[in-house]
Amino acid sequence: MKIIKKLALGLGVAAAAQMTQAADSGFDLATVNPEADRVALQNYFESRFPQSEISDYVNGIYAVDASSREQWEELEEFPPYEFAVEEGETLFNTPFANGKGYADCFENGGVGIRQNYPYWNKEAGTVKTLEMEINECREANGEKPLKWAKGDIAKISAYMAWTSRDKPINIEIPSDDPRAKAAYLDGKKFFYAKRGQLNLSCANCHVQGANIRIRADLPSPQLGHTSHFPVFRSKWGELGTLHRRYKGCHKDSRSKPLSHQVEVYRNLEFFQSYMNNGLVVNGPGARK
Amino acid sequence: MRKLTTSICAAGLLAMVTAAPAVAGAKEDQLALGKAVYLNKSRGNCVSCHAISDPDATQAGNQGPPILSMKMRFPDKRKLRAQIWDATKNNPLTIMPPLGKHWILSEEEIDAVVEYVYQF
Numbered sequence: 131m132k133i134i135k136k137l138a139l140g141l142g143v144a145a146a147a148q149m150t151q152a153a154d155s156g157f158d159l160a161t162v163n164p165e166a167d168r169v170a171l172q173n174y175f176e177s178r179f180p181q182s183e184i185s186d187y188v189n190g191i192y193a194v195d196a197s198s199r200e201q202w203e204e205l206e207e208f209p210p211y212e213f214a215v216e217e218g219e220t221l222f223n224t225p226f227a228n229g230k231g232y233a234d235c236f237e238n239g240g241v242g243i244r245q246n247y248p249y250w251n252k253e254a255g256t257v258k259t260l261e262m263e264i265n266e267c268r269e270a271n272g273e274k275p276l277k278w279a280k281g282d283i284a285k286i287s288a289y290m291a292w293t294s295r296d297k298p299i300n301i302e303i304p305s306d307d308p309r310a311k312a313a314y315l316d317g318k319k320f321f322y323a324k325r326g327q328l329n330l331s332c333a334n335c336h337v338q339g340a341n342i343r344i345r346a347d348l349p350s351p352q353l354g355h356t357s358h359f360p361v362f363r364s365k366w367g368e369l370g371t372l373h374r375r376y377k378g379c380h381k382d383s384r385s386k387p388l389s390h391q392v393e394v395y396r397n398l399e400f401f402q403s404y405m406n407n408g409l410v411v412n413g414p415g416a417r418k
Numbered sequence: 419m420r421k422l423t424t425s426i427c428a429a430g431l432l433a434m435v436t437a438a439p440a441v442a443g444a445k446e447d448q449l450a451l452g453k454a455v456y457l458n459k460s461r462g463n464c465v466s467c468h469a470i471s472d473p474d475a476t477q478a479g480n481q482g483p484p485i486l487s488m489k490m491r492f493p494d495k496r497k498l499r500a501q502i503w504d505a506t507k508n509n510p511l512t513i514m515p516p517l518g519k520h521w522i523l524s525e526e527e528i529d530a531v532v533e534y535v536y537q538f
Contacts, residue, residue: 338513340478
């Protein structure tokens, strides 16, 4: 009986693959429609996991997998990122050698702004991420940039996310600059393109394969992916940035991962974050 | 680099298999190789997606259908081999890697894993 059920599930997944493709808007500038993509993705997960609330997708795999959720809820009672947020606050408020600080670089003194990142920067003609602007702030004030993956940059980013908790994610694709939509499209293509020796796309695991076991791992739904970064991962034993996670998953398709903050990873973050519009910031998060 | 190591491994294995003509015909050896391909993370890693009723196949995933009634579902063994060699032929969006086409497995390893799964 169990076997028959599993078989049906397997076939169901194969069918779902076709569905995702059909529900999306196009893959070229003429047809791509970010808002239609966002609605289609929500509808897709709503029909896949009817018992999960859309607002709960910010909790990753725990939104759809009841059995690991309990463990995670216990973990969240004494959040493993608590100290890192405190350290981040201290770092954030420690002045640079020139007497200025991070607060001088950001809108609203850097408090409660996470929900607006990443954003399309028209002057620079590129997507800016929060981590990127943290380092730009340092360099503008004569300080050395921080390493991207973990450590101080993740702590500062975690503190900034903390001050933005529960704010609705608000990614805009300005219509007065066609390059913004092109950046979104680039990120979307990266997400759906098959790559590497294993011929895997991000969507293979995080859309059609979401909440289905690959050995002992359960990939989360892509909806909600970026809301809680930086993340404290038990496997890392520390905080890490979103691009650190991108690199790890990119490598899992047996292809060579790219560097932190390269243009296509920023575009990927732009695309993924746009999908989360309407959900709220809940960083930093904790994951297995 | 990774690709290079994989192909070196594959080449090594090929050498191993071909350099031992005395055992080449031995069915048990082929089945043992097939089982190793099925279970080993750096080879086929089939178990990460397909359950199979081999007691050593623990922590199987369920991305793909369980491997059972193979003889019934694939009366033509060549069709089974083709699915393993390049699953994207049947379904371009499949999550199953093209194990032959992308040189993840050698031809010998594919023959072996076909024989191994054909028992179930």
